[in-house]
Amino acid sequence: MKAVKQGLLPCFNLLQLQGEKIIKEAEEENTQKEMSFDFKAYMLQKGNFVNQALDNAVTLKEPQKIHEAMRYSLLAGGKRVRPILCIAACELVGGNESMAMPSACAVEMIHTMSLIHDDLPCMDNDDLRRGKPTNHKVFGENVAVLAGDALLAFAFEYMANATVGVSPARVIQAITELAKDIGAEGLVAGQVVDILSAGLSDVGLEHLEFIHVHKTAALLEGAVVIGAILGGGTEEQVEKLRKFARCIGLLFQVVDDILDVTMSSQELGKTAGKDLVADKATYPKLLGLEKAREFAEKLNTEAKEQLAGFDAVKAAPLYALAEYIAHRQN
Amino acid sequence: MKAVKQGLLPCFNLLQLQGEKIIKEAEEENTQKEMSFDFKAYMLQKGNFVNQALDNAVTLKEPQKIHEAMRYSLLAGGKRVRPILCIAACELVGGNESMAMPSACAVEMIHTMSLIHDDLPCMDNDDLRRGKPTNHKVFGENVAVLAGDALLAFAFEYMANATVGVSPARVIQAITELAKDIGAEGLVAGQVVDILSAGLSDVGLEHLEFIHVHKTAALLEGAVVIGAILGGGTEEQVEKLRKFARCIGLLFQVVDDILDVTMSSQELGKTAGKDLVADKATYPKLLGLEKAREFAEKLNTEAKEQLAGFDAVKAAPLYALAEYIAHRQN
Numbered sequence: 120m121k122a123v124k125q126g127l128l129p130c131f132n133l134l135q136l137q138g139e140k141i142i143k144e145a146e147e148e149n150t151q152k153e154m155s156f157d158f159k160a161y162m163l164q165k166g167n168f169v170n171q172a173l174d175n176a177v178t179l180k181e182p183q184k185i186h187e188a189m190r191y192s193l194l195a196g197g198k199r200v201r202p203i204l205c206i207a208a209c210e211l212v213g214g215n216e217s218m219a220m221p222s223a224c225a226v227e228m229i230h231t232m233s234l235i236h237d238d239l240p241c242m243d244n245d246d247l248r249r250g251k252p253t254n255h256k257v258f259g260e261n262v263a264v265l266a267g268d269a270l271l272a273f274a275f276e277y278m279a280n281a282t283v284g285v286s287p288a289r290v291i292q293a294i295t296e297l298a299k300d301i302g303a304e305g306l307v308a309g310q311v312v313d314i315l316s317a318g319l320s321d322v323g324l325e326h327l328e329f330i331h332v333h334k335t336a337a338l339l340e341g342a343v344v345i346g347a348i349l350g351g352g353t354e355e356q357v358e359k360l361r362k363f364a365r366c367i368g369l370l371f372q373v374v375d376d377i378l379d380v381t382m383s384s385q386e387l388g389k390t391a392g393k394d395l396v397a398d399k400a401t402y403p404k405l406l407g408l409e410k411a412r413e414f415a416e417k418l419n420t421e422a423k424e425q426l427a428g429f430d431a432v433k434a435a436p437l438y439a440l441a442e443y444i445a446h447r448q449n
Numbered sequence: 450m451k452a453v454k455q456g457l458l459p460c461f462n463l464l465q466l467q468g469e470k471i472i473k474e475a476e477e478e479n480t481q482k483e484m485s486f487d488f489k490a491y492m493l494q495k496g497n498f499v500n501q502a503l504d505n506a507v508t509l510k511e512p513q514k515i516h517e518a519m520r521y522s523l524l525a526g527g528k529r530v531r532p533i534l535c536i537a538a539c540e541l542v543g544g545n546e547s548m549a550m551p552s553a554c555a556v557e558m559i560h561t562m563s564l565i566h567d568d569l570p571c572m573d574n575d576d577l578r579r580g581k582p583t584n585h586k587v588f589g590e591n592v593a594v595l596a597g598d599a600l601l602a603f604a605f606e607y608m609a610n611a612t613v614g615v616s617p618a619r620v621i622q623a624i625t626e627l628a629k630d631i632g633a634e635g636l637v638a639g640q641v642v643d644i645l646s647a648g649l650s651d652v653g654l655e656h657l658e659f660i661h662v663h664k665t666a667a668l669l670e671g672a673v674v675i676g677a678i679l680g681g682g683t684e685e686q687v688e689k690l691r692k693f694a695r696c697i698g699l700l701f702q703v704v705d706d707i708l709d710v711t712m713s714s715q716e717l718g719k720t721a722g723k724d725l726v727a728d729k730a731t732y733p734k735l736l737g738l739e740k741a742r743e744f745a746e747k748l749n750t751e752a753k754e755q756l757a758g759f760d761a762v763k764a765a766p767l768y769a770l771a772e773y774i775a776h777r778q779n
Contacts, residue, residue, distance in 0.1 A: 241590035260571035276628030287617035298606030
C-alpha cells in the first residue's frame with residue numbers, strides 16, 4: 120500500500136503543481152474581476168430597488184398613524200445591507216432579484232422593528248437613530264411598540280404572500296429560517312443577554328461573542344441564507360453561505376464596537392461613545408483597539424474563503440460587501 | 450313562460466312542503482345532537498391537548514430568562530378559546546387535530562404576545578392578568594417587550610416548521626391569513642385606533658365596531674379561517690366560517706364590555722370597571738346595558754346561521770363555542 124502510494128507520488132506531484140498553477144491563474148482572474156466590479160454603483164442600484172420595493176410594500180393606508188410610524192423608520196434611509204445581502208446570495212446560487220425581493224424587504228422590516236423596540240425608553244432609551252429622532256420620540260411609546268409589532272407581522276405576510284417564482288416548500292423553509300433567526304434563539308436571545316449583562320464586570324470574550332452572534336449576526340445570517348434558499352441553492356451552497364454570513368455578522372458588530380469609540384455622533388448618525396458610558400463589554404474594551412482590528416480582518420478573510428467555490432463574477436458583490444462591512448466608517 | 454311556471458307551481462309547492470318537513474326534521478335531529486354534545490368535556494379535553502402542545506413547543510432552554518418570561522404568560526391558564534376554535538374549524542371541514550395543532554398554538558402565542566404588550570405601562574398599564582401579576586411586573590419592561598417579540602416570531606416559525614400532513618401551499622395561505630389578521634390592518638389597527646380614541650367624546654357605534662372588529666375579532670377570525678384552510682376546506686366553506694368568526698369575534702368583545710361593568714375584578718381575574726374609569730366608548734355606554742345584551746344575542750344567532758350547511762355533529766363544537774362566548778361569565 121505504501122509502495123503504491125510512493126509510486127504515485129511523482130505523478131501526483133506533477134498533477135498537484137499543474138493544479139496549483141490553474142488555481143493561481145484562476146485566482147488572478149478572479150482578483151481582476153473583483154477589481155472591475157463597481158461596488159458603489161451596485162449598492163446604489165440595488166439600494167434604490169429595495170427602497171422602491173419597501174415604499175410600495177408599506178403604503179400610507181388607514182389607520183394612517185400606524186402606517187406613518189412604520190414608514191417613518193422603515194424609509195429612514197439605512198444602508199440596506201441586509202436586503203442587498205439577501206438578493207446577492209439569491210443571485211449567486213442562480214436565482215433572480217425578484218425571487219428574493221419580498222424576503223429582502225421582510226428582513227429590512229424586521230431589522231427596523233428591532234431598532235424601534237431597541238430604542239424604547241425601557242430598552243436602550245435612544246433619542247437619535249439614522250440622524251433622526253427615534254420612533255417613540257415622534258409617535259409616542261405606545262405607537263412605537265405597535266409599529267414594531269406590525270412590521271414584524273407584515274414581514275411574514277409579505278414574504279408568504281408576495282414571493283413569486285419559488286416553490287411553496289422553499290418559501291416555508293425560508294420563513295422558518297428567518298423566524299428562528301429573530302426569535303428567542305436568535306436576535307431576541309442576543310438582546311436579552313445583552314440587557315442582563317449591563318453593568319456586569321466579568322463579561323468575557325465567549326459571553327460577548329454569544330451576544331454579537333445573536334444580536335447582530337443572526338439577522339445577517341438570515342438574510343443571506345433565505346436568499347440562497349429562495350434562489351434554489353443546494354444544501355452545501357446554503358451552508359457555505361451561512362458560514363460566510365456568520366463571519367460577516369460578527370465582523371459587523373466588531374466594527375460597530377470599534378466605530379463607537381473612534382467616531383463622533385455626527386459621523387455615525389447615532390449617539391457615539393454609548394458603550395463606554397454604559398460600561399458595556401466590547402471588543403476594543405476586552406482586546407484593545409489594535410487586536411480588535413486584527414480580529415475584524417481575520418473574520419473578513421474567513422468570510423471570503425467561503426466564497427472560493429462559487430463563480431467569481433457572481434460572487435463579486437458578496438466579496439465586496441464583506442470588504443465594505445470590514446472597512447465602513449459609519 | 451308564465452304558464453309553465455304556474456303549471457309547475459303545485460308540484461313545486463308540494464316539493465317545497467316536503468322539503469320544509471325534511472329541513473324541520475333535520476333541525477330537530479340537529480338540536481338533539483347539539484344537546485347531546487358535552488361541551489364541558491370537549492373544552493377540557495381539547496384545552497388539555499393545547500396546553501400540552503404549548504408546553505412542548507416553548508421549553509425552558511437558554512437564555513432561560515426570556516423563555517421563562519414567554520412561558521409565564523403563555524402557560525398562565527387562559528381558556529384557550531382561540532386554539533380550540535382553530536381545531537374545531539379544521540375538524541369541521543374534514544381535517545384532523547394534528548393538522549391544526551401547531552397553528553392553534555401559534556394563534557395562542559400571538560394572543561399572549563398582544564396581552565403582554567397591551568399590559569405595558571406605555572399601553573394599558575395593567576398590573577393583573579389572568580389573576581396573576583402581568584409579565585412586565587415580574588420580568589421588567591424590557592424583557593416583556595422582547596418576550597412578546599419572541600412569541601410573535603416563534604408563532605410563525607412553529608406554524609411553518611411543525612405543521613405536518615398539509616400541502617406547503619395551504620400552509621403559506623394560512624401564514625398569510627394569520628399575519629394579516631394581526632398586523633396594521635388587523636389586531637394592531639384595532640389597538641392603535643383604540644389608543645387614539647381614549648378620552649374622545651364623539652366615538653360613535655361605527656368607530657367602536659372598527660376597534661372591536663380589529664382588536665378582538667381579527668384574531669378569532671384568523672383562528673377559525675386558518676383551521677378551515679389547513680383542514681382542506683373549500684373556498685366557500687372558508688368564507689362561511691370567516692363570517693361565523695367575525696360574528697363571534699364581535700360578540701366576544703360586546704360580552705367583554707358587558708362583563709367589565711357587571712362583574713368584579715376577582716370574578717374576571719383582571720381589573721374590572723377599567724372602561725368606566727378611562728371613560729372609554731363601550732357597547733353598554735353607547736347602547737345601554739339591555740340593548741347591548743340584545744345585540745350580543747343577534748350576533749350569536751347570525752354566527753350560528755353560518756353553520757347551517759355543515760354536518761350537525763361536526764358543527765356541534767362551533768355551535769357550543771358561540772353559545773359559550775355569548776353567555777360566559779369571565
